[in-house]
Amino acid sequence: MALPKYTEPHYRIWHYFYLFVCGCVFFFLIAPLFVIFPLSFNAEEFLVFTDGMKRLDPDAFSTRWYKDMIYGTKNPWGLAAKNSFIIAIFATIGSIILGTLAALGLSSRHMPYKGLIMATLISPMIVPLIISGVAIFFFMAKVGLAATHLGIILAHIILGTPFVVITVTATLSGFDHSITRAASSLGSNPFNTFMKITLPLILPGVISGGLFAFVTSFDEVVVVLFLAGLDNTTIPIQMWTGLREQLSPTILAVATCLIVLSVLILLTAELLRRRSERLRGINR
Amino acid sequence: MSSEQKILSTDGIPLEESLKKAEKKNKIKAFLLVTPLLLFLIITYIIPIADMFSRSIDDKMVTNMLPKTYKAMEQWDGKELPPEEVFEAFYLDYKILVKNKTAGKLQTQLNYEKNGFKSVLKKLARKQKKFEEGNYKEQIMKVHKRWRNVDYWRAIKRRAPAYTYSKYLKGVDMYSNEDGKIVQVSEDRRIHRILWSRTLEVAFFVTLFCFLMAYPIAHLLATLPMKYSNLLMICVLLPFWTSLLVRTASWMILLQQQGIVNDFFVWIGLVTNDNRPEMMYNKTGTYVAMTQILLPFMVLPLYSVMKTISPSLMRAGKSLGATPAVAFFKVYFPLTIPGIGAGCLLVFILAIGYYITPALVGGASGTLISNQIAYHMKSTLDWSFASAMGLMLLTGVLVIYWIYNKLVGVDNIKLG
Numbered sequence: 294m295a296l297p298k299y300t301e302p303h304y305r306i307w308h309y310f311y312l313f314v315c316g317c318v319f320f321f322l323i324a325p326l327f328v329i330f331p332l333s334f335n336a337e338e339f340l341v342f343t344d345g346m347k348r349l350d351p352d353a354f355s356t357r358w359y360k361d362m363i364y365g366t367k368n369p370w371g372l373a374a375k376n377s378f379i380i381a382i383f384a385t386i387g388s389i390i391l392g393t394l395a396a397l398g399l400s401s402r403h404m405p406y407k408g409l410i411m412a413t414l415i416s417p418m419i420v421p422l423i424i425s426g427v428a429i430f431f432f433m434a435k436v437g438l439a440a441t442h443l444g445i446i447l448a449h450i451i452l453g454t455p456f457v458v459i460t461v462t463a464t465l466s467g468f469d470h471s472i473t474r475a476a477s478s479l480g481s482n483p484f485n486t487f488m489k490i491t492l493p494l495i496l497p498g499v500i501s502g503g504l505f506a507f508v509t510s511f512d513e514v515v516v517v518l519f520l521a522g523l524d525n526t527t528i529p530i531q532m533w534t535g536l537r538e539q540l541s542p543t544i545l546a547v548a549t550c551l552i553v554l555s556v557l558i559l560l561t562a563e564l565l566r567r568r569s570e571r572l573r574g575i576n577r
Numbered sequence: 578m579s580s581e582q583k584i585l586s587t588d589g590i591p592l593e594e595s596l597k598k599a600e601k602k603n604k605i606k607a608f609l610l611v612t613p614l615l616l617f618l619i620i621t622y623i624i625p626i627a628d629m630f631s632r633s634i635d636d637k638m639v640t641n642m643l644p645k646t647y648k649a650m651e652q653w654d655g656k657e658l659p660p661e662e663v664f665e666a667f668y669l670d671y672k673i674l675v676k677n678k679t680a681g682k683l684q685t686q687l688n689y690e691k692n693g694f695k696s697v698l699k700k701l702a703r704k705q706k707k708f709e710e711g712n713y714k715e716q717i718m719k720v721h722k723r724w725r726n727v728d729y730w731r732a733i734k735r736r737a738p739a740y741t742y743s744k745y746l747k748g749v750d751m752y753s754n755e756d757g758k759i760v761q762v763s764e765d766r767r768i769h770r771i772l773w774s775r776t777l778e779v780a781f782f783v784t785l786f787c788f789l790m791a792y793p794i795a796h797l798l799a800t801l802p803m804k805y806s807n808l809l810m811i812c813v814l815l816p817f818w819t820s821l822l823v824r825t826a827s828w829m830i831l832l833q834q835q836g837i838v839n840d841f842f843v844w845i846g847l848v849t850n851d852n853r854p855e856m857m858y859n860k861t862g863t864y865v866a867m868t869q870i871l872l873p874f875m876v877l878p879l880y881s882v883m884k885t886i887s888p889s890l891m892r893a894g895k896s897l898g899a900t901p902a903v904a905f906f907k908v909y910f911p912l913t914i915p916g917i918g919a920g921c922l923l924v925f926i927l928a929i930g931y932y933i934t935p936a937l938v939g940g941a942s943g944t945l946i947s948n949q950i951a952y953h954m955k956s957t958l959d960w961s962f963a964s965a966m967g968l969m970l971l972t973g974v975l976v977i978y979w980i981y982n983k984l985v986g987v988d989n990i991k992l993g
Contacts, residue, residue, distance in 0.1 A: 311797075314793050315797045319794060323812040323816065325831060326816065326824070326827060391614040391617060394611070395613070398609070398611035398612075399607075403604045412982065416623075417622060419926060419974065419978050421930020421931075421970060421974060422932065423970075424626070424970060427967050428622065428626040428967075431625050432625035451618065512820045515951075532820075532823075537936075540829060551819070
């Protein structure tokens with residue numbers, strides 16, 4: 294943002310001050326993530342930059358914590374990663390199916406009590422997680438699903454659907470309903486119309502909602518802490534226990550992997566958002 | 578065609594009717610699409626939350642453990658020591674409890690009501706085996722002199738109702754005393770009120786800090802050309818997508834005593850190497866980490882509102898003679914208020930129910946009400962108290978949610 298030549302000096306100073314403040318805030322937002330990366334290659338067991346690291350001495354760096362993460366004896370990360378992925382994938386599928394159906398119904402202009410129903414469907418996002426955790430734990434304990442994968446998957450479907458509902462409803466807001474009517478008038482049955490016409494058009498919204506649901510499940514710790522038994526441990530639970538007891542560099546290795554994963558998810562989400570805007574013709 | 582004649586559709590039904598029919602059919606169709614999720618949520622989520630209420634007022638445990646006693650107590654006015662029948666009924670009830678090895682629960686519960694009850698009951702559990710038939714009043718009173726104190730019997734009587742609101746009173750550090758009056762607990766034991774006010778305080782200040790930091794960068798993102806703003810947007814979105822625990826871990830590393838922030842303070846000479854300030858395991862840690870973690874939730878709604886404000890409005894204001902500051906406060910700022918409302922309420926709601934970050938970086942002086950709920954769920958197993966506190970928190974959040982809905986509408990939430 295170049296300033297025009299006629300800008301008065303005090304305004305010029307103010308402008309640079311504003312840019313400086315913005316720079317500081319961006320630094321505050323992003324910098325903490327980059328601390329983890331170098332420290333996860335620390336050769337020592339401490340979580341501080343050693344003198345060797347400051348001198349960029351190659352001996353001060355090692356991949357031992359990554360090896361420990363993968364091959365370490367009695368290491369919980371393998372099981373935790375497996376559980377996390379299984380739970381997150383099934384929770385995402387469940388959230389997508391339930392959430393997309395509900396969003397289709399909600400964006401119909403014939404839908405009765407739209408506001409009330411929308412508020413109910415989104416409530417798991419607004420209610421503090423700790424309360425959701427307590428309530429879901431009581432329910433799962435009652436029906437005997439506490440400490441099972443199924444119970445955790447169902448819990449994560451509850452937490453994940455609001456995101457799918459919101460993103461798909463947003464995608465459908467620009468949806469031209471006359472094309473589905475055209476399809477029906479040409480003799481297509483509703484299922485066929487949905488699979489061939491509606492779904493391809495709302496797919497970006499569905500997938501980005503699914504990504505939200507996946508991340509929510511993959512990152513969720515409060516509800517899982519109540520529900521999980523020893524066999525259902527997940528990555529967030531292991532990190533939580535690790536952070537509470539002692540910060541070991543192995544956790545930082547795991548954290549680095551998680552950051553890489555979130556970069557991938559961010560890129561996918563951004564690409565989808567742009568594609569969706571292009572499809573709906575909102576490209577500016 | 579006369580005006581009274583109804584317009585008919587091709588199959589001979591009046592058009593109005595067949596339209597209504599089609600409308601109804603569409604309504605049902607739309608509703609059927611929503612039904613699976615709605616039912617699922619009602620069964621697994623809404624009803625369990627409502628169930629927390631019945632759990633929080635439920636007090637049947639003691640009532641069910643001492644059925645005969647409470648039946649006998651119906652006649653007793655509570656002024657003097659109860660009659661022989663009550664002693665006998667209590668002896669019989671307690672005998673069964675000791676036999677079933679559930680007397681411990683009763684001891685704990687009655688000890689809540691009257692301090693020192695536990696030891697009295699434990700002694701009775703040992704001695705009652707040698708009791709002879711008849712004249713139980715004498716025999717029980719002989720076991721421990723406190724049985725002659727009518728306060729202990731009143732304590733039992735107070736637990737007679739199957740429902741209680743005492744957990745809610747406890748949540749705000751009050752209780753109903755021996756005379757049934759609601760009074761405050763002694764000054765040094767008012768922990769919950771401290772927690773409530775601290776939770777509100779932290780939520781308020783985190784919201785304020787987030788607002789102060791988010792406003793300039795949202796403005797910058799909204800006014801920069803697309804190719805730069807997309808790049809900077811990643812700085813907002815990457816933390817947003819990154820695991821909460823990862824971000825908390827990085828703050829734990831940064832804020833520790835030998836951490837980078839402290840190193841920096843020493844380097845610029847703000848503090849000496851020997852007295853590095855403690856920045857973690859207190860409120861500072863909670864503030865810093867929560868602000869950074871919740872900042873994207875403030876930036877995104879602000880950005881989406883600012884994006885729609887045309888820059889020509891500011892220029893128009895300036896061309897009409899306003900200084901940049903006046904133009905900003907009279908033109909730009911009022912237009913961003915919907916975004917401010919959305920962002921602030923979102924952050925406030927999230928902050929008020931925060932659990933993980935305060936538990937990890939908060940230490941003892943940085944814990945919030947959610948930590949207390951989790952503590953009672955997992956450690957003391959006082960689930961009814963946890964439910965009561967949860968519902969009190971939920972009520973607060975729902976009030977805020979309602980305001981949010983009135984101001985911006987829930988369907989206006991935007992995600993990235």
